[in-house]
Structures are given as C-alpha cells and as structure tokens.
Amino acid sequence: MFRSLVEVDTPALIIREEVAHRNIDRFQKHCDYNSLKLRPHVKTHKCVHFAKAQIAAGAVGITCQKIGEAEVMADGGIDDILIAYNILGDDKLGRLRSLAERTKALSVVADNDVVLGGLSRAFETASQPLKVLVECDTGGRRCGVQTPRGAIALARSISAHPGLGFGGFMTYPAIGGQRDVLGFMKRARAGVEECGIACPEVSSGGSPDMWHAHTHDGTVTEYRAGTYVFNDRSLMERATCSLEDCAGRIVATVVSVPSESRAIIDAGSKILTTDLLGLAGFGHLVGHPQARITDLSEEHGIVQCGPEDRFEVGEQVNIIPNHICVVTNMLDHAWLERKGGEMSVLTIDARGKLT
Amino acid sequence: MFRSLVEVDTPALIIREEVAHRNIDRFQKHCDYNSLKLRPHVKTHKCVHFAKAQIAAGAVGITCQKIGEAEVMADGGIDDILIAYNILGDDKLGRLRSLAERTKALSVVADNDVVLGGLSRAFETASQPLKVLVECDTGGRRCGVQTPRGAIALARSISAHPGLGFGGFMTYPAIGGQRDVLGFMKRARAGVEECGIACPEVSSGGSPDMWHAHTHDGTVTEYRAGTYVFNDRSLMERATCSLEDCAGRIVATVVSVPSESRAIIDAGSKILTTDLLGLAGFGHLVGHPQARITDLSEEHGIVQCGPEDRFEVGEQVNIIPNHICVVTNMLDHAWLERKGGEMSVLTIDARGKLT
Numbered sequence: 001m002f003r004s005l006v007e008v009d010t011p012a013l014i015i016r017e018e019v020a021h022r023n024i025d026r027f028q029k030h031c032d033y034n035s036l037k038l039r040p041h042v043k044t045h046k047c048v049h050f051a052k053a054q055i056a057a058g059a060v061g062i063t064c065q066k067i068g069e070a071e072v073m074a075d076g077g078i079d080d081i082l083i084a085y086n087i088l089g090d091d092k093l094g095r096l097r098s099l100a101e102r103t104k105a106l107s108v109v110a111d112n113d114v115v116l117g118g119l120s121r122a123f124e125t126a127s128q129p130l131k132v133l134v135e136c137d138t139g140g141r142r143c144g145v146q147t148p149r150g151a152i153a154l155a156r157s158i159s160a161h162p163g164l165g166f167g168g169f170m171t172y173p174a175i176g177g178q179r180d181v182l183g184f185m186k187r188a189r190a191g192v193e194e195c196g197i198a199c200p201e202v203s204s205g206g207s208p209d210m211w212h213a214h215t216h217d218g219t220v221t222e223y224r225a226g227t228y229v230f231n232d233r234s235l236m237e238r239a240t241c242s243l244e245d246c247a248g249r250i251v252a253t254v255v256s257v258p259s260e261s262r263a264i265i266d267a268g269s270k271i272l273t274t275d276l277l278g279l280a281g282f283g284h285l286v287g288h289p290q291a292r293i294t295d296l297s298e299e300h301g302i303v304q305c306g307p308e309d310r311f312e313v314g315e316q317v318n319i320i321p322n323h324i325c326v327v328t329n330m331l332d333h334a335w336l337e338r339k340g341g342e343m344s345v346l347t348i349d350a351r352g353k354l355t
Numbered sequence: 356m357f358r359s360l361v362e363v364d365t366p367a368l369i370i371r372e373e374v375a376h377r378n379i380d381r382f383q384k385h386c387d388y389n390s391l392k393l394r395p396h397v398k399t400h401k402c403v404h405f406a407k408a409q410i411a412a413g414a415v416g417i418t419c420q421k422i423g424e425a426e427v428m429a430d431g432g433i434d435d436i437l438i439a440y441n442i443l444g445d446d447k448l449g450r451l452r453s454l455a456e457r458t459k460a461l462s463v464v465a466d467n468d469v470v471l472g473g474l475s476r477a478f479e480t481a482s483q484p485l486k487v488l489v490e491c492d493t494g495g496r497r498c499g500v501q502t503p504r505g506a507i508a509l510a511r512s513i514s515a516h517p518g519l520g521f522g523g524f525m526t527y528p529a530i531g532g533q534r535d536v537l538g539f540m541k542r543a544r545a546g547v548e549e550c551g552i553a554c555p556e557v558s559s560g561g562s563p564d565m566w567h568a569h570t571h572d573g574t575v576t577e578y579r580a581g582t583y584v585f586n587d588r589s590l591m592e593r594a595t596c597s598l599e600d601c602a603g604r605i606v607a608t609v610v611s612v613p614s615e616s617r618a619i620i621d622a623g624s625k626i627l628t629t630d631l632l633g634l635a636g637f638g639h640l641v642g643h644p645q646a647r648i649t650d651l652s653e654e655h656g657i658v659q660c661g662p663e664d665r666f667e668v669g670e671q672v673n674i675i676p677n678h679i680c681v682v683t684n685m686l687d688h689a690w691l692e693r694k695g696g697e698m699s700v701l702t703i704d705a706r707g708k709l710t
Binding site for chain 2: 314
C-alpha cells in the first residue's frame, strides 16, 4: 500500500490524492442522499486545491475558523464562506468588511452581544447585511450560548442590529452528542419562528460523527466536517475510517537504533505535534503493529520496539498521525502523490493563519 | 509588568527584548566565570537577530538541530555551527558539504557507523575534514551510544574514516542527570586519549540544569542551552527562572464567557501547542493565579475560572507558554517589544525547518 520513497527527504507529509478525492466523494454522496448541505472545514487541508475539489464535488461552500484562512480561500476563488468564530477588534472587523465585499456569501457566528456590537458597527454602512449564526453550546463546552432561550434572545438581537441578518443556529457538538443537538436546536428554531424570524440554517459538524450526520429528522440542514478529507489515526481508532482511507502519512527516517528495544526517527513534535486526542502514543507506525511512538522531542521520535521489530538506521517508515489537521499547520509544503506515484509539491496555502 | 496592548491583533507572541538580552548576558557571565564555553541552541528563538546577540555576548558559536536551521543562520552571518543530529541521506549530505564550504567551523554528531559512512563519503574530497562528535546517551534515552566503551569505539572509527575528524563527545542529559554525564565522559575521554586520540571537546546541555552547568570539575568544556534566552513556564515551575525572566508571552483575547466558570480565549494549540512538559494546563495566565487553561482546540483555549476571576469579552490576557521553543515554530512572525514599549516585527527566520 505504501511505496518506499527514497526520493523524499524526511520528515515529510505525503497526501495521496486519489484517497483524498475518494473521501471527498464518499461523504458528499452521503450528504446528498440525505439532503444535507455539506460545508467542509478547510482547517484540515488548508489548501485551495482541496477546497475547490470539495466545491466541485457538491459542497455548498466552506467553513473557516480565522479571517486569514478565509482571505486565502477567497484569493483562490472560493466565494461562499462561513467563519465559525466570534470576531472581535477593529483590525479583524475591517478585514471582515473587505472580505464581504469580494465574496458572494460570507457569514460568521456569534455567541454574545459584545461580538454583535462590533459586527454591527463594521457592517451598518455595508450594501448587504452580514449573515450571523448563533453559536450554541450543545454539550461541547467550548463557545456558545448555553440554552435555547439564550439562543433565541441572541437571534432576536441579531435581527435588531443594523447591518446584520440572522443566519440560523450553529453548533460544534461533543463527540457522540448529536442527540443533544436535536433537542436544543428544535426549541431554538421554534422560538425564533414564533417571533416571526425565519431560521435559514441549522448547522452541525464534526468528522467523528459524520456517518450519523443525517439522523436528525430534518432539523439539521448543514454539516461541517474537516478531518474526513484526509482522515487520521484518531478517526481510525474510532472506526470512522480504515487505514486505507487515510490520505495523509508522514515519512520519517530511522536515524539511530541505540538499543534492541529503542529506535529513533527524525519525526518529532515539529511535524507530528504532541496532540494525543485521547490516544496512547504519537502516531500509528504502518507495518509495525507492536511498535509504539512513546515520546517526542522537537526533532526526535522515540520508538519502543516490539519483540519482532527490527529497525535499521537509514530505513524509512510511514506514520499515520494522531491528528492530521495540526500536522498540516506545521508545514509550508507537503507532497501530493498522484495515482501513478508521481509526486508534486502541495503548498499549504493557509498554514499558520492565526488571525 | 505587562502593558495592555490593544494595538496587537491576537493571538500573538511578544518578545521583550530587554529581558531576552538580560537572560543572554546573565548565563554568558555564569559560563565565562566558570571557564565554560557556551554554544546556545537556536531552536528556541530561531532568529538570526538573537543568535548574533548571543555571539556578541561571548558565545563560541551556535547549536542547530537541522541543516535547514544552520543554512538560515549561515545566511545571516553565523560561521561556527554544531548540528547536533545524525545526518543521513544524499540530499542532506550534499547540503552539509555546501554548508561546510561557506562556514568557518562546522561540526556534527553521530552515534552509529551508518551515519559515519555517509559523512565520510560526502567529505572525503573536502579541503578540510568534517569535525564529528560522538553523541552519548548518559540517561536521556534518546540518541547516543550506550556505554563509554561504545563511545571510544565510535571515536576511533571517526578517526579512521577519510574526510572526518574526531571532535569530542556530546550528550543531552536527562534533566537532573549531569552527575551521570561526568562518569560517562571521563571514562570515554580517558579511553580515546589512551588510544592517542585528542578529545577537543566535551559538550553537555539543557536549560533546566543550566545553573549547575559548571559543576563538572572541568570535564565538560562546552554547554548548549536553548530555552534560557526567553525562558518559559516549564523553567519557572522548576525554579530555573522567575516570571520576570520570561521574555516571551502570548497575548490573547477573551472571545466568549459562556458561563461564570468558563472563558474562551483565541489562543489554541495553533499558538500554545499541546506540549505539557509534565505540567497541568496549557500555560500560565498572568495575573490570574486561580485560572487554568484546561483544554485547547486549534483556535480556542478553554479557561476554567477561579472563584475570583472575572473575564470580559474583548479583554486581552497574557500567557506564559509551557514550552517557548515550540511556540516560535508555529509563527512566521512575532512582536519584538523594545525597552520603551515600541513594537517591531520579529521574523522567525528558521521556523519550520524540518530537514
């Protein structure tokens, strides 16, 4: 399944294009079949190349977390963007206004009135109102209004603010928490409709629960998933995907075998990151089921060998990272492996866009 | 101590230049007083600006981990560089040879004969032999020969390889493991000297033990430290430095206060990273001793508030990161805060240099 790639200097990230496209198509078909709009989160690939592939497959638009990501995607020709983040501060608001002027459809989220105040000041003179969705905390315990009552109040506040238009409700549920989404959103939607406000969209998300995205009796209208495009060890371990569905792998070189039980690879936290996502070890070593990456420093991965593992200095190994989204953020470039094995440079266009 | 910096768009890393220079001078004086050569590791700052400041203060040269870092530093005018890594592969060996031709003093380490073979092939036609130090595992359990006997054998092997010259012994000890360094290195040095091979250098390192760097009865000749230039929460917690010695802080904005006990900041793992270094929580929130950054996603930091913490949406907070070296690797730019408060852009020249 994985060729030996002596021509690739290590450590490096390789993306198998065919697998990524298969992942895109498969989940798009699932959404289409279930009449669910798909709005992929670009945080996983951060590449205009793959955002365009997602749109071409049928996605309604994309999701970004930061204005900087959205700017890069707009530069690349994507014109329907949700920025799923509370945006604050004059600098960001000015950029948001400029971005709105050069995209067909731009929307954001908010979970409090301070954010609404800033958005309204920035857009009260705009030619089109900015669509704002109310972020709801349905158990994920991150951002979001805490109750349907709070969601209804904020939706009414959006409608009352000059320059803004209510775009619906949005949530990033806890893993396995789609059932909680249903009750919260139904009450919120009913509440705003009673006030005579239309609720255009109910947006949920998360790759771990993607294959249950449709089990909402029509309440959820739009789904945001990011990781599904490449998949990773965290989704493999949850049985959301298989090893064959993992489009991204890190190629590393064994640089030292200090003892029979330990090998050192040149992939450390500068490419694998220390994200565990609840797993043990810092990645899945393909073809070495007994070996464990037990520790990382910045440029070293410490591999604890199983009794049958024999690693040789200079040998290349393939690793499925725990969390692929944070890996792409470490790299300005990855390798794109075409079907026939041909390699080309893949620029991670929106790497490190923090603001 | 920390000004409110409404002009800085968040999240951002701010380096206080005066504090960094004080850190550089203080440890240089400690090394000078104890007749210890200081060879700072640039992995912490990754900036030519600070490497030059370290050299100007009296450092003999710099340490890098990757050729890409060394290339950036050589481009910036640094001409005495140790690359403390096993270098393998034609691509890297070609770059190493080129680098040697444009630096005054370049050295590397090795812990096995496969690496020596590659280095020798690359340098057998060079005008000057490449200086190679033997990396020794004195308890750090990363790379390194396992015994003084193994170190002596590899030193002899270096001397026997065309194009190479033995440069001494190098180790990155376990924290608190400087005592182990002493016994290992004394036996290794005595062994090579018995073979008629001079041992020019014994190099140890690590910021956590930096204030004990001199307690080696002259065995250790050179010390490599990285983190000391900026310091971080991990060194604060070990009492290696105080809060006032931390030159680097992350400025973040409170974007949401969903409940009395929880606030959300716009610094997530894309700037703080998930490195814990054995600590609880993902950074020290300055001025909020009861608050804890209990969880991170890529763009969100989850703050658990203490009973007296009141956070407001839009407020800026300052965070001392757990591990400053990995933070600089996330960013193309940071802010350099001059003594009078003036801010200038600091380019992280060697960010993301993985090969």
